Amino acid sequence: MISKLILEQGTVLLEGPVSKGQILSKKMCSGLASFRSPAEQQKALADIAGLPEGMVYIAHIEEKIIGYITFHYPDPLERWGQIKIKELLEFGAIEVCPGWRNKGIAKSLLRIGFSNPVVEDYIIISTEYYWHWDLEGTGLNVWEYKSMIECALEEVGFQLVSTDDPEIISHPANSLMVRYGENVLEKTVIKFESYLFLNKRMF
Template sequence: MKHIKTYNAKELKTPYGAVIIEGPISPDKLSSFEFHEDLTAFRPAFQQHKALIEIAGLEEGRIIIARHHNTIIGYATYLYPDPLERWSEGNMDNLIELGAIEVIPKFRGCSVGKHILKVSMMDDAMEDYIIITTEYYWHWDLKGTGLNVWEYRKVMEKMMNAGGLVWYATDDPEISSHPANCLMVRIGERVDQQSIQQFDRLRFMNRFMY
């Protein structure tokens, strides 16, 4: 499958000034921007910046950023699922994962995350993909937001819905280990029925093992 990436951008007005949301971004362009020191949800900021540059260079990798002036204050990553996850076992070239989405605390509540997802889906090529995201409560900033797991899950689901991702059932052990964890999915308009059936087998692998 040929991975076509069409750049899109939009401006979002916030109380702190205009934010540009754009992507997919090239590795060179990503390197040219500052990376905010508060983007530490997954690893230290300088390491995460480096990881995003690497993902942007992958054939299927996509990085959508939100920037305030020349500083990245939010981002989302799209790439093939981790080889250690069940979602990679089908070797589907039209299944990609929204691996991470993060916005610095200062800009939370400004709909930055929602608009990152909306810009992501402005690319017509996304209609060729099944897009998944696996949400685990232990990655959520419960302390920083003051929300409990169910309140955070509601906020997170609403944000994902803005990109067309909706809740899907699965018997994945890690997702099933806590009721707040969930799988969310967007199936593109041009995804064929055979791919959907293959994805359903991945969602319920334990059912097909016996």
Template sequence: MFHKKKALSKKADTTIGSILLTGPVPPEQLETLVMHDQLHAFRPPLKQLEALKEIAALEEGRIFIALHNETIIGYVTYLHPDPIERWSTFKMENLIELGAIEIAKEYRGLHLGSKLIELSVSDPFMENYIIISTEYYWHWDINETKLSVWDYRKIMEKMMNAGGLHPEPTNDPEIMAHPANCLMVRIGKNVSEEDRQLFDKLRFLND
């Protein structure tokens, strides 16, 4: 179902100069780039670059990146939810997950995360999709930022809001495991009422 259009690009003028935001990027373009050594939240940078290539090669996979001097300094990923997760229960082709977002530490504070998400949903084709992001406090680099759980949650929520994602209730046990956890959702304009109702059922599975 996913339709890969020509990449969108936008320049962000920041205090350290111009940064290129672009995507969705194909695997072959990622082959020509290097990852900033501070992009290690999920796995070492080289291995994370390999993971991005694998996602970019998926039919529904989309990778948006922030580039500074031909170095990837940030990225956001979109793909179908993991088959073992509850969000794949109904195998909804038009349900896609904002799976990961990461900005190199020295580039934080430039609002690049918000700008990447904003760019990624500016493609009109994204209006066909329900986008979710599952936010778990144990995935946040709270120790490195020295922020409280609640301050970090505010930052994450504001960043997701830039792309039109907002908190929605759910009975998912992992989300309910801590009050700072949340399910963020954006429902595209072209999503049918039937699929909206199916997604509501998914949010409150077995209730």
């Protein structure tokens, strides 16, 4: 799938799911450093694109990647990775290079990624951890940032869900969001939801 976003600075192409080769043949914007260095992030994106279930969508201009979103199975070290449901995917990351932000690129990437009918076959989780957020770069406070991300994800069908996962509840700004695909069976939803609260107290 491919679409365009016309900005003053030029035409941004939004494309995906892209292959490993398409990612490695492009340059990375030097500011794509929220999670790791741009070179390491490019390799991580290529690795995700190479996974059977992995999907990467990129925003690029003149062969330079300026933003991306990823989908993959949850990390087996996390609670969500221990749920044995093959229809459970994680919306892994969203990042737009500073200088290109607040121009609609993240929302355009979300729109293209979530217009792929394959998302309806999955429960997709998104874990929001405030320590990944660029508060300084955006000038937003932690609550404004939380609201920005949650609103953008709600527009593509995510909802906030309560959990007692220790990482999520370690800070009140963190959250778990879930998108239930239309084709997911009820028994799969019930199994997933049985993992939201694992630290039940007996009274």
